[in-house]
Amino acid sequence: MGDLRLPAAALRLLLLAVSHVVGEYxxxxxxSSQAAFAxxxxxxxxxxxAAGRRxxxxxxxxxxxxxxxxxISTGGFERGGTLTAQASGCVSLADFPIARETLGQCVxxxxxxxxxxxxxxxxxx
Amino acid sequence: MNSRRHAGxxxxxxxxxxxxxxxxxxxxxxxxxxxxxxxxxxxQLGETxxxxxxxxxxxxxxxxxxxxxxxxAVLDQVAARQTCERSLTTxxxxxxDAVSVTVTATTVTATxxxxxxxxxxxxxxxxxxRSAGFVVGR
Numbered sequence: 272m273g274d275l276r277l278p279a280a281a282l283r284l285l286l287l288a289v290s291h292v293v294g295e296y297x298x299x300x301x302x303s304s305q306a307a308f309a310x311x312x313x314x315x316x317x318x319x320x321a322a323g324r325r326x327x328x329x330x331x332x333x334x335x336x337x338x339x340x341x342x343i344s345t346g347g348f349e350r351g352g353t354l355t356a357q358a359s360g361c362v363s364l365a366d367f368p369i370a371r372e373t374l375g376q377c378v379x380x381x382x383x384x385x386x387x388x389x390x391x392x393x394x395x396x
Numbered sequence: 397m398n399s400r401r402h403a404g405x406x407x408x409x410x411x412x413x414x415x416x417x418x419x420x421x422x423x424x425x426x427x428x429x430x431x432x433x434x435x436x437x438x439x440q441l442g443e444t445x446x447x448x449x450x451x452x453x454x455x456x457x458x459x460x461x462x463x464x465x466x467x468x469a470v471l472d473q474v475a476a477r478q479t480c481e482r483s484l485t486t487x488x489x490x491x492x493d494a495v496s497v498t499v500t501a502t503t504v505t506a507t508x509x510x511x512x513x514x515x516x517x518x519x520x521x522x523x524x525x526r527s528a529g530f531v532v533g534r
Contacts, residue, residue, distance in 0.1 A: 282421050289425045293432030300436045301443075308447045353486050384440075386447060387483040391454050 281369055288370030295336050295362040296380050302330035303358035304384040306341050310356060311386035316348040323356055336360035337377060350390045357383045430514045437491070437512045438522045444487045445506050449528035452480030452497070452504035456530075471530040473499045480506055491519075502530045 310323030320343050327341040339360035346352055361377035364370050455475035460468050476499045484495055484506065491511040498505045507525040514520060 279416075282416065285421060286424055286428065290428050290432075293429055297432055297436045297439070301439060304440050304443050308443060311447070351482075383488075385486050385488045387451055387479070387486045389451065389454065390479070391456070 288367035292362050298331050298334035299358050299380040300382040302327040303356050303382040305330045307356035307384040307386035310343050311354050311388050316345045319345050352388045354386050426516050434512050434520050437510050441510045442524050445526040448480045448483035449504045449506050449526050451483040452476040453528035453530045469532040476504050504528050
């Protein structure tokens, strides 16, 4: 049974790598939707960019997503219009050599969320 | 003697590894990914519903407000429902189904179900209900 120790450890590492990628994927997804909702409630297009980026950064603050970026498209920031937030990044598999051989050095993650721009609170008086 | 005996057992570990991969690792990996997909969808459904009911609950009845000289602020129930539904549609949440919006004089409640396509077979459904109240002066 001693012969099985190495393969068993390798399998455990693979499972850990998969769960690592899934966890970071959830963080990117949450960042995207939270950025969209925060931006949609901002008083101006400039404030929407700032609020969206702040919300996205908070959402991924506890994660290990690398090269994280969030692009917020406010369009004309018209009342009742649609706002889009796209979050992207990659999850490093440097700690998982076996998974790295299969999935690559850094697994890209991306998610897009949309939100309705607030008709009332989306403007300063 | 020993080496002769082990010679007949060579290659057995490969068979065991193949069995472990097929019956343990792959199903476990699929389970992990599927759990993540369902959990992410559940969280996103909750966030989307909350934003939608808040959008709905912000619809003031402008006519009543103006006619009362700014004294009476009530929820426009028709606009609240429409805005809530539009907000949910705008979100583009994939697999969104069975949306139900209930509007009372002061509260907007929405229930929705999302069908999550799983990695290998079938799909899972997650449902949530969220409410928001119409509040003036806070």
